[in-house]
Amino acid sequence: RAKTQGKNYWKIFSNQVDDGERSNLSLESAMYQGIENNEFMLHYQPIFCTQTGQLRGAEALMRWQIPNQGFIPPIKFIPLAENSGLIKTLGAWALRSACNQAKQWQEAGLKDFYISVNVSPRQFVQEDFLEMINIVLSESGLLPHNLMLEITEGVLMDNPQRSGEILTQLHTAGVKIAIDDFGTGYSSLAYLKKFPLSVLKIDKSFVDDVINSAEDMAIIGTILSLAEGLNLLVVAEGVENDAQLGFLKQEGCNLVQGYLTGKPVHSEDFKEKYLA
Ligand code: C2E
Numbered sequence: 001r002a003k004t005q006g007k008n009y010w011k012i013f014s015n016q017v018d019d020g021e022r023s024n025l026s027l028e029s030a031m032y033q034g035i036e037n038n039e040f041m042l043h044y045q046p047i048f049c050t051q052t053g054q055l056r057g058a059e060a061l062m063r064w065q066i067p068n069q070g071f072i073p074p075i076k077f078i079p080l081a082e083n084s085g086l087i088k089t090l091g092a093w094a095l096r097s098a099c100n101q102a103k104q105w106q107e108a109g110l111k112d113f114y115i116s117v118n119v120s121p122r123q124f125v126q127e128d129f130l131e132m133i134n135i136v137l138s139e140s141g142l143l144p145h146n147l148m149l150e151i152t153e154g155v156l157m158d159n160p161q162r163s164g165e166i167l168t169q170l171h172t173a174g175v176k177i178a179i180d181d182f183g184t185g186y187s188s189l190a191y192l193k194k195f196p197l198s199v200l201k202i203d204k205s206f207v208d209d210v211i212n213s214a215e216d217m218a219i220i221g222t223i224l225s226l227a228e229g230l231n232l233l234v235v236a237e238g239v240e241n242d243a244q245l246g247f248l249k250q251e252g253c254n255l256v257q258g259y260l261t262g263k264p265v266h267s268e269d270f271k272e273k274y275l276a
């Protein structure tokens with residue numbers, strides 16, 4: 001149809017594409033190029049034990065810098081990568097890089113250090129996901145229990161049956177699972193007892209105002225007692241000040257991650273800061 005109508009067809013078509021959509025299309029093609037040109041990298045944000053202040057792990061966070069254009073934020077390009085299927089390439093690359101990096105830091109002295117990697121919905125259900133995890137682990141030499149995969153509630157609820165199977169296989173392999181942005185998605189609490197999970201990550205939105213908000217205090221308190229009863233660890237994300245940290249420490253939150261204790265940084269900076 002496009003061929004028979006020639007140029008005009010495309011002209012009409014492109015006039016109907018709104019600006020947002022058009023820039024998404026060009027961003028998507030820029031992403032292919034970006035992969036070719038190694039424009040993607042990982043930053044690492046430290047995760048600390050709340051009680052002792054000891055470094056326990058890091059979350060790998062994807063960064064994309066187009067030359068002369070600055071950083072494109074992940075909330076912009078991750079959804080596009082999801083839709084186009086590019087997330088499989090990017091996600092596999094992130095997992096491999098993060099595991100190699102963690103192993104290297106362990107060898108340089110970080111004992112029992114874990115690496116946490118975000119896994120998107122489409123990536124999680126991809127057929128060869130487990131195979132890819134196994135290859136990455138064996139190639140890097142990282143122990144499975146030092147790898148944490150962060151998934152959101154939505155991933156579990158999309159297809160609970162299939163998700164359960166994948167989680168069970170990951171658990172059998174020794175890999176840990178964290179629920180990211182916990183409390184913000186649509187899901188039932190039943191999955192907390194059904195699936196083999198290790199960590200709940202309290203979403204930043206509950207941490208932000210916790211000092212002034214009785215509601216946020218109640219929500220965080222409830223997440224903490226729920227986690228304790230279910231034998232799960234809790235990471236609080238987005239901790240930005242001492243008051244928040246003090247509250248989380250007092251309430252028994254196991255781990256903290258946020259700008260107060262450390263922003264996401266390039267691997268070189270991470271090494272300099274945290275590997276004495
Ligand atoms: P997330 O997994 O919930 O990651 C936490 C986000 O909060 C990160 O944003 C981090 O930089 C930010 N953050 C941490 N502490 C603070 C704080 O104290 N204050 C503030 N204002 N922000 C804080 P980032 O790096 O922009 O990533 C956004 C989201 O993009 C992530 O949210 C995750 O959902 C997604 N993402 C990032 N990297 C990857 C990846 O490799 N794969 C996938 N599938 N998704 C990723």
Ligand code: MG
Nearest residue numbers: 059118150180
């Ligand atoms: Mg995360």
Ligand code: MG
Nearest residue numbers: 180181201237
């Ligand atoms: Mg999160």
Ligand code: MG
Nearest residue numbers: 181203204237
């Ligand atoms: Mg978040």
